[in-house]
Amino acid sequence: MISSTAKVLLKKITFFFSCLFLGLVILTPHSYGATSITQFGITWEFDQDYPTGTFANGDYWVIGPVKIVNITPSSFNEGDSKDRVKHGSMVNPSPGASITQGYDSAAYAQYGPDYDEQLNFAVNLLSKDPLPPGSSLVSSISIDEAGHRPQLKTAAILTVLSESPPSGSFRPPYAGTDKTIVHNKDELDYSIITKPFLKRDEIETEPSLSDLERQFERPWIDYMDSWLARYIHPEENMHDYGQNIAEDISKAALSLMLDYSDAEKETLLIRFVQLGIDLYGIAKAGGRWTNNGGHMLGRKLPILMAGLLLNDANMLEIVDAQQHFIFQEDQQTWIVQKEDVGKVVEQWLVRPKYLRTTYLSEDIGMPEWGVTHSTQQTLDDRRWTAPYRDQVGSSILGHILAARLLNAESLWNWPPLFDYIDRFWDLEKDRTHNGTNEIKFFTRDMWSLWEQEKQ
Numbered sequence: 001m002i003s004s005t006a007k008v009l010l011k012k013i014t015f016f017f018s019c020l021f022l023g024l025v026i027l028t029p030h031s032y033g034a035t036s037i038t039q040f041g042i043t044w045e046f047d048q049d050y051p052t053g054t055f056a057n058g059d060y061w062v063i064g065p066v067k068i069v070n071i072t073p074s075s076f077n078e079g080d081s082k083d084r085v086k087h088g089s090m091v092n093p094s095p096g097a098s099i100t101q102g103y104d105s106a107a108y109a110q111y112g113p114d115y116d117e118q119l120n121f122a123v124n125l126l127s128k129d130p131l132p133p134g135s136s137l138v139s140s141i142s143i144d145e146a147g148h149r150p151q152l153k154t155a156a157i158l159t160v161l162s163e164s165p166p167s168g169s170f171r172p173p174y175a176g177t178d179k180t181i182v183h184n185k186d187e188l189d190y191s192i193i194t195k196p197f198l199k200r201d202e203i204e205t206e207p208s209l210s211d212l213e214r215q216f217e218r219p220w221i222d223y224m225d226s227w228l229a230r231y232i233h234p235e236e237n238m239h240d241y242g243q244n245i246a247e248d249i250s251k252a253a254l255s256l257m258l259d260y261s262d263a264e265k266e267t268l269l270i271r272f273v274q275l276g277i278d279l280y281g282i283a284k285a286g287g288r289w290t291n292n293g294g295h296m297l298g299r300k301l302p303i304l305m306a307g308l309l310l311n312d313a314n315m316l317e318i319v320d321a322q323q324h325f326i327f328q329e330d331q332q333t334w335i336v337q338k339e340d341v342g343k344v345v346e347q348w349l350v351r352p353k354y355l356r357t358t359y360l361s362e363d364i365g366m367p368e369w370g371v372t373h374s375t376q377q378t379l380d381d382r383r384w385t386a387p388y389r390d391q392v393g394s395s396i397l398g399h400i401l402a403a404r405l406l407n408a409e410s411l412w413n414w415p416p417l418f419d420y421i422d423r424f425w426d427l428e429k430d431r432t433h434n435g436t437n438e439i440k441f442f443t444r445d446m447w448s449l450w451e452q453e454k455q
Helices: 004-027 209-215 227-232 242-255 262-284 300-310 313-318 389-405 415-431 441-454
Strands: 031-039 042-054 060-063 068-072 089-091 135-142 152-161 333-335 367-369
Touching: 031 060, 031 152, 042 135, 042 152, 209 242, 209 262, 242 262, 242 300, 242 389, 242 441, 262 300, 262 313, 300 313, 300 389, 333 415, 367 389, 367 415, 389 415, 389 441, 415 441
Parallel strands: 060 152
Antiparallel strands: 031 042, 042 060, 042 068, 089 135, 135 152, 333 367
16 A cells, blocks of 8 residues: 555656656657658668757758768669769868769769769768767769769758757758857748738739749758859759749749738748758858859849848848859949940850940940859940840849848849849830740739839
8 A cells, every 4th residue: 555645745756757748848849869860762870869850941950979870872872883973962061163072973974073982971881970060961862864964863951960959940051060050930020021012913923832832842952153063953952053043032032022921921931041041151151153144143132031031130241242242143233334345355156146245435334234244254245135144134133123122222232233134124024925034924023013012
């Protein structure tokens, strides 16, 4: 028989541990122990149980140091040629102009090889030290057949932390070594993107929110300052070409300002802001997107929007063109000056399409665009039919509209771009047919609604 005193004591002990357990559940509802994690077809296996969980966008974290004993699909497959390595993984990829990578030895096709086995964490895993906190493991699945652009099918990110982050935290950037948890989805200020005059019933061609959510679901591997980065832009995660990347960002940014409810916007907004955080991390670690045709377009707007929505002064500082001239859309635009008149322009190919013309005195003061203006002005071309002018202008138009809807023109701080896009709109708005290098109907309709609001 248990005495009444013992029963009371037992009840108190039981109540104490029940409360303690309940408290742990409430404090860490997004955390659980696991010996493996799978995302987007990629599995990371550990040597034992580790606390794991998910960030606001669904990407995984694990408390480290963590010993990874296997990654599938394996970086070496039995049937492969000994000359081919695929399904590689990299830790904290470093931004910059270097195209050397550890994902796939067939990347870059005839322009390679620039594969370094030392960068491929997935090789000889059992001999590798545990990954310490402060690590982002970017693992990939290759396209089986070599010679593709892109060469990667998908990628996923596992972030190693020293302690569990608060529920709802955004993932720190995968590039660089700073994995500080800075922001939470609860900080998002939806009023920034509340634009009552942008009504869906006045738009005939708005994109599907579910389609956009899928487009921003997986991480965009976009830290190289080279057009060859197209080869490692995973095809299931993102488009490989800058023009299409810019168009996806434009559609998402403008859609988030339509009169959806906050709940309807939430999934896309979280994923879009996570992209902005990743791009900011790349820029903070020394990355840039140098002007080059249509390749490096559009990476500025997600950082700007994330900075506004999260009230992050550091993000807003890095998109100030007067302080950080690192984005293609700024580098390609300027106001024609006296010294531009009659300057030498390079004739790349002797075909009518490429016969560039120089500037005239009547052009002084005109906002203009050049394919590589900040790095090679001899490729500037006065002609409205200059190659890449149409595809760049049509795809970046929505970014400038989004910045204006956000009253962020001064934060962007590059007037020549805004003036040039006004010029582009005036000349191209009546030739909109939704073609590959034309203003899209959705952007046209949104611009028209904005103009009506201004009147």
